[in-house]
Amino acid sequence: MKELDLIDIWKKDTASLKNAEINVDKVLEKKSTSVLAKVRFILKIEFWLNILVTPACSIFYFLEFGKGYGIFTGSAFIIYFIYYLFLIRSINRFDYSGNVKQSLTKVYKYLRFYLLHYKVVIWVGYVLVIWGSAGYGFYMGYTGQEIDLPQSTPNFEFTKTQAYVALGLIIIVPVLFAALLNWLVNLIYGRKIKKLKRIVDDLS
Amino acid sequence: MIQSDTFFKEFIEDNKATIYKICRAYANDSEELKDFVQEVTIQLWRSHKNFENRSKISTWVYRVTLNVCLTLSKKRSRTIDTVSLLSTDYYDSNDEVEREQVATLYRSIKRLRESERAIVLLYLDDKSYKEIAEILGITVTNVGARVNRVKNQLREIVSEGA
Numbered sequence: 001m002k003e004l005d006l007i008d009i010w011k012k013d014t015a016s017l018k019n020a021e022i023n024v025d026k027v028l029e030k031k032s033t034s035v036l037a038k039v040r041f042i043l044k045i046e047f048w049l050n051i052l053v054t055p056a057c058s059i060f061y062f063l064e065f066g067k068g069y070g071i072f073t074g075s076a077f078i079i080y081f082i083y084y085l086f087l088i089r090s091i092n093r094f095d096y097s098g099n100v101k102q103s104l105t106k107v108y109k110y111l112r113f114y115l116l117h118y119k120v121v122i123w124v125g126y127v128l129v130i131w132g133s134a135g136y137g138f139y140m141g142y143t144g145q146e147i148d149l150p151q152s153t154p155n156f157e158f159t160k161t162q163a164y165v166a167l168g169l170i171i172i173v174p175v176l177f178a179a180l181l182n183w184l185v186n187l188i189y190g191r192k193i194k195k196l197k198r199i200v201d202d203l204s
Numbered sequence: 205m206i207q208s209d210t211f212f213k214e215f216i217e218d219n220k221a222t223i224y225k226i227c228r229a230y231a232n233d234s235e236e237l238k239d240f241v242q243e244v245t246i247q248l249w250r251s252h253k254n255f256e257n258r259s260k261i262s263t264w265v266y267r268v269t270l271n272v273c274l275t276l277s278k279k280r281s282r283t284i285d286t287v288s289l290l291s292t293d294y295y296d297s298n299d300e301v302e303r304e305q306v307a308t309l310y311r312s313i314k315r316l317r318e319s320e321r322a323i324v325l326l327y328l329d330d331k332s333y334k335e336i337a338e339i340l341g342i343t344v345t346n347v348g349a350r351v352n353r354v355k356n357q358l359r360e361i362v363s364e365g366a
Contacts, residue, residue, distance in 0.1 A: 006358065009305045010328040013225065020224045020241075024213045027245045034243060035275060095251035096271035097264055099341030100322060103271045195318075199274055202319035203342055 035192055036107060039114050040091045047084045050077070087117070101203045108196040115189050122181045130174040138163075138170060212252065216245060219265050222329070226266070229313050229321055230273035244272045259338060266331075266339045270322050277318060312361040320354045327351050 031037065054077040062070025091110065096103055216223075223244050224237075231237035247268050255264055313321055326336045333347045340347070 006309065006355070006362065007328055007330060009302075009309050012302055013306045013309075020220055022216050022220050022223070022241060022245055024209075024216050024245060024249075027242050028249055030242060030246070032243060032246050032250075033239060033276075034247070034272065095254060096247045096268045096275075097251040097255065098271075099267060099339060100270050100274065101341030103267070104274060107271075107275055195277075196275070199319050202317060203340060 035189075036091050036094060036110060039110070040088055043084060043088050043091070047081070047088065050080065050084065054080070087114075101200060104196050104203075105200050108193060108200055111189055111193050111196070115185060115193065118185045119182060122178045122185070126178040126181065127174045131170065134170045134174075135167075138166060212249065215252075215261075216248070219262075222262075222265055223269050225329075226269045226325055227273055228310065229325055230277040230318070232278065236276075236278075240273055240276055243276060244269045247272050260335070263335060263338050266326065266329075270325075270339065274318055274322065308362060312358055315361050316354065316358065320350075320357070323347070323350050324354050324358055327355060 055074075058070050058074040058077060061073045094106060094110070098106070223241055227237055227240035227244060231240050248265070251264075251268060255261075259267075313324060316324060322340060323336065326339060331339070333344050333351070336347045336351070337344045342350075
């Protein structure tokens, strides 16, 4: 087939598009289904959940452990909010009018960062925090040590076997849960990220 | 520059052929095609306020459409594609050969990689190398080499009958 033929065939297709309808008003009532719109939606949910939960935590720390704890956690949460707002705002400001290579690179970077954000949240939130808090609680309960905080410390009476089982659960369950979440996040975004990377590499 | 909703509607009407053709080259089925066209319209609406005439309107339309399609497109299912020509498509030619040629061309385009598809779509729409370079964000020299390679590849697939 000659070179010109391809263009010629392509042009013939305009006939098949006469019936293609775009109802602008109806379409604009709908929400974007782009991957970034989904990311923004999830970030907004997280943001508002954090807004509800974290001030309560700060007040609790303030009342239970003292002023310093309250101020420290409050400041950390404010930084966390700013970080969320920054993520949401940068996604809001993105539009697809840049050249293909530039836009896809940006989407790829957003998604990669978002994936990293989740991995950090998963491993810190579900592994380190649970290890730290549950491990510390276990230690206090098992040894019956008093701590210097104005809260009551329960004394557990574990046998050695029970203690090993409990310790094992404290170590393994958060890791398994984090690994499962990690796998899910990779399943949802990993393939898309790889595809975008491949296209960007192809254009490079 | 787009100034009003009415203008935007007219603008979409004028460019719907471009939008449909590109979306069709990336969508796996008619549902996906509908979603892609819808998303492109939404993104054109979102970005039209920022359009500052720094590039041609057609460049902007191609950029948004290709960006949306490349971001949304999923791995092709193993089933034969159903968007080459849809049963709902109005086709005013009685020439069955012509109709088959168009369908074969779409099927062939779909066998190319996503980035190659973008290049070939722009080539088939008769865009200059300069405009292709502006749309894709690659150099004109690079466009020249790629267009030749992809064109030959497409011709081979078409001649095999896709």
